[in-house]
Amino acid sequence: MNPARSTGVALFAETAALGQLWAFWVAPLVGAVIGALIWRALLAPSDERF
Template sequence: GLAIGLALTLIHLISIPVTNTSVNPARSTSQALFVGDWALGQLWLFWVAPIIGAAIAGLVYKALAPNKD
């Protein structure tokens, strides 16, 4: 919990002043709908990347976690 919150805070503190970053797919979707063309072309990344990252994290955890049997 705390580590995730601190990491998210750090991401925002560093990247918002530089690129106006968005780490929330719902916010990215709404902004892309208003901006249109090029933003809609990049929108898929905001939905696909977290899903792929979660799948990779699950596989790594399964491979490295101690066996409970």
């Protein structure tokens, strides 16, 4: 998923793509947050954990 590419296509397409665009921005951000939390909980040095 490339949000920049999806945004460009959605802006010029005459379909409902613009209404679905939020998923292409939110999903990678949510995935990054989840990945960071997992790393911090399981793999971070003990002084950086929660």
